[in-house]
Amino acid sequence: MSPKIVLIDEKLEQIREGALSVFAEKGYYSSKMEDIARDAGMGKGTLYHYFKSKEEVFDFMVERFFSEYEGMFQTLEKMGLDEAVDFMVEAAFSLTEKEKRIIQLLLQVWGHAALEKQTKTKVLIQQVYAKYIEQFSGFIARVKKGEKNDYKALSRQIFAMLDGMMIQIFLYPETAGEKEEMKKAILKMIR
Amino acid sequence: MSPKIVLIDEKLEQIREGALSVFAEKGYYSSKMEDIARDAGMGKGTLYHYFKSKEEVFDFMVERFFSEYEGMFQTLEKMGLDEAVDFMVEAAFSLTEKEKRIIQLLLQVWGHAALEKQTKTKVLIQQVYAKYIEQFSGFIARVKKGEKNDYKALSRQIFAMLDGMMIQIFLYPETAGEKEEMKKAILKMIR
Amino acid sequence: MSPKIVLIDEKLEQIREGALSVFAEKGYYSSKMEDIARDAGMGKGTLYHYFKSKEEVFDFMVERFFSEYEGMFQTLEKMGLDEAVDFMVEAAFSLTEKEKRIIQLLLQVWGHAALEKQTKTKVLIQQVYAKYIEQFSGFIARVKKGEKNDYKALSRQIFAMLDGMMIQIFLYPETAGEKEEMKKAILKMIR
Amino acid sequence: MSPKIVLIDEKLEQIREGALSVFAEKGYYSSKMEDIARDAGMGKGTLYHYFKSKEEVFDFMVERFFSEYEGMFQTLEKMGLDEAVDFMVEAAFSLTEKEKRIIQLLLQVWGHAALEKQTKTKVLIQQVYAKYIEQFSGFIARVKKGEKNDYKALSRQIFAMLDGMMIQIFLYPETAGEKEEMKKAILKMIR
DNA sequence: CATGAATGAGTTTTCATTCAT
DNA sequence: CATGAATGAAAACTCATTCAT
Structure with a gap:
């Protein structure tokens, strides 16, 4: 916790913010290091001091992005079913309401991960999803008093729906209004 | 008198095939016109005769890709609910089984559409999805003897799930084995 | 004078016309063979049957262009001084009045001739000017009852003025109205 | 803290010099950016830092070229007629003696300005000539105690002759020896 | 003869990365 | 540490020329 570390963390935070903004808007290949640097409030050369x-900048930004939501479903442990579904859907939708950038970024990241060579991004996403599924199927098992493994498929379906909904919202923003229907649908699936 | 006779449709088909293959594997920006041309069995310059x-090559390829599935849901008209759900899920999954390329391509296309400037690709996808939703909600309305508009949100949820499932399968190919669970889940949602 | 020759000449004339038009407007390097062909009413390939x-197309066009004015000053032989000056200035100015293209073309041709490698165009222009000077200094010698060689410099000055006037007219088309002043100036120089 | 200090003016001067040299010899379209860069002693990419x-490189070079002679005729203010004519002709001819490049460049620039689309170069030349004519007709008016506007046409004729002489000298370098005749002719025209 | 589809060498331009200050 | 000037590899695109029909 020396002041130096604080300063470095500050820089990294600036870079993360700039990178997120630029990558989300332009995608990986149309984002220029210069844009990211400017957006992060520093010179191009400085970026290369850190990455x-x-x-590397991209991977760092993606990592930070997902880690932000890493523990998200730990709070489920103390919730009942209705409350939990409500929480999840609200969380997912609020993400898209706050910033158009977030959906755009997700679409970029998925596309990037799909490139034959980008193993790293892909592995990162795999880990994140694995953790989500783990946590959520555990939750269902608890609520339904069953075996965690029996609910993996169901969890995947629910997360698939949430991801797919992002795409729908990206295409037709008005879809964002169908939050309540979404909750009902998920409850139906679980019960 | 008349010059070399060329079967334009044949050429376009070659290009579509080459473009699909290269774009799916490398993404838009890492795909080189020369690669596409070679893959399509022609010289770089020839590509520029047609596009x-x-x-433009990308847009053309995307258009052809979606138009292939345009009428897909017309066959629903004569089916019962179980049969229809079976058909849809089978169709979606078979897409991913046949070729890893297809999912990769979809992820690329979504990412491309998300770029602030790529209005065209985005509009294209919007139109395609609008048509899908239209057809499917019409189908549900018929089966459930209700109003088409009451089933739009439900249709969107189902398509979201199918799209999201693509992402899951891309990340964990073994997910492709959860076809039957998927059918059950969808039936549950509709009933 | 077989019909075949007539046909060939017709084609060549079409090409000359098309080439003049396109080269004048776009300059040598921005003129595409395709444009010239289209303007000449034929296909690109056909152009290559003739050139x-x-x-070669450019050289042909330039040659034809200058040869058109080759004999121009032969008519001077029967004229008096005033009449001759009137004739020359009128001829030069009418050129520019008829078509903006002509000045543009001249500027293109001069520029092209100035390129280190374009010996051919340069030689062509040299020959034409030599002939002009020859004829005109001969004329002055007759009128002023002197030696032809003593009027070479004067002739060159007059032609220089006419050429330079083209540039002025290109820059300020209204200059074209100073025809009469021009005649007076030339007369003053000769007397 | 502060980055590499670069003398921009020095860089620009290098570029101007390289551009002048290459454009004069090869013309606009045959001049490669790489040639200009090498000639200016830098890499291709560096050129694009500045232009x-x-x-843009061409326009910059042309602008600098003409601005060099911008004030040329201000010195006329203190001269008598003979001295002034002597000065002007000497100036014009010395230009061509010093460097063959200069005439070649002028021919290139005129040709470039004549291209339908190159409004910028054309406007630039127009402004320069307008200034020249303005200054010189003012000078004549003073010497002949008349109205400046009455000498615009005359001025234009003289400049036309000087321009045209450049072309003659380009075609027959020996013409450069007719300097004295030129002076006499101009004096005759003015008196 | 006539045509325009096919081709690839050649150009402009971009941009990640380096490095002198 | 910070910076942005410098660089050249790489890529989209153009177009004169060829040649099958």
Whole structure:
């Protein structure tokens, strides 16, 4: 916790913020290191003090992005079913309401991960989803008093729906209004 | 008198095939016109005889891709509920089984559409989804003897789930085995 | 004078016309063989039946252009001074009045001739000017009952003025109205 | 803290010099950015730090070229007629003696300005000539105690002759020896 | 003869990365 | 540490020329 570390963390935070903003809007290849640097409030050269390459900046930003939601479903442990579903859907939708950038970024990241060579991004996402599924199927098992493994498929379906909903909202923003229907649908699936 | 006779449709088909293959594997920006041309069995210059730019090649390929599935849900008209759900899920999953490329391509296309400037790709996808939703909610209305508009949200949820499932399958190919659970889940949602 | 020759001449004339038009407007390098062909009312390939290369088309057009004015000053032989000056200035100015293209073309041709490698165009222009000077200084010698060689410099000055006037007219088309002043100036120089 | 200090003016001067040299010899379209860069002693990319495009480099060079002679005729203010004519002709001819490049460049610039789309170069030349004519007709008016506007046409004729002489000298370098005749002719025209 | 589809060498331009200050 | 000037590899795109029909 020396002041130096604080300063570095501040820089990294600036970079993360700039990178998120630029990558979300332009995608990986149309984002220029110069844009990211400017957006982060520093010179191009400075960026290279902290990261060896553009790819590294991207990976760093993605990592931070997902880690932000890493523990999200730990709070489920103390909730009942209705409350939990409400919480999840609200969380997912609020994400998209706050910032158009978030959906755009997700679409970028998925696309990037799909590139034959981008193993790293793909692995990162895999880990995150694995954790989500783990936590959520555990939750259902508790509520339904069953075996966690029996609810993996169901959890995947629910997360698929939430992801797919992002795409729908991206295409037709008005879809964001169908939050309540969504909750009902998920409850139906679980019960 | 008359010059070399060329079967334009044949050429376009070659290009579509090459473009699909290359774009799916490398993404828009890492795909080189030369690669696409070679893959399509022609020289770089020839590509430019048929298309003014890389963007045009991409758009053309995307258009053809979606138009292939345009009428897909017309066959629903004569089916019962179980049969229809079976058909849809089978169709979606078979897409991913046949070729890893297809999911990769979809992820690329979504990412591309999310770029602030790519209005065209976005509009294209919007139209396609609108049509799908229209057809499917019409189907549900018939089966459930209700109003088409009351089933739009439900349709969107189901399509969201199918799209999201693509992402899951891309991340964990073994997910592709959960086809039957998927059918059950959808039936549950509709009933 | 077989019909075949007539047909060939017709084609060549079409090409000359098309080339003049396109080269004048776009300059050598921005003129595409395709444009010239279209303007000449034929296909690109046909152009290559008559000329081996773009450069050849250009040279042909330039040659025809200058040869059109080759004999122009032979008529001077029967004229008096005032009449001759009137004739020359009128001829030069009418050129520019008829078509903006002509000045543009001249500027293109001069520029092209100035390129280190374009010996051919340069030689062509040299020959034409030599002939002009020859004829005109001969004329002055007759009128002023002197030696032709003593009037070469004067002739060159007069032609220089006419050429330079083209540039002025290109820059300020209204200059074209100073025809009469021009005649007076030339007369003053000769007397 | 502060980055590498660069003397921008020095860089620009290098570029101007390289551009002048290359454009004069090869013309606009045959001049490669790489040639200009090498000639200016820098890499291709560096050129693009200072100019957005080839066209911009050209315009910059032309502007600098003409601005060099901008004030040339201000010195006329203190001269008598003979002295002034002597000065002007000497200036014009010395230009061509010093460097063949200069005439070649002028021919290139005129040709470039004649292209339908190159409004910028054309406007630039128009402004320069307007200034020249303004200054010189003012000078004649003073010497002949008349109205400046009455000498605009005369001025234009004289400048036309000087321009046209450049072309003659380009075609027959020996013409450069007719300097004295030129002076006499101009004096005759003015008196 | 006539045509325009096919081709690839050649150009402009971009941009990640380096490095002198 | 911070910076942005410098660089050249790489890519989209153009177009003269060729040649099958």
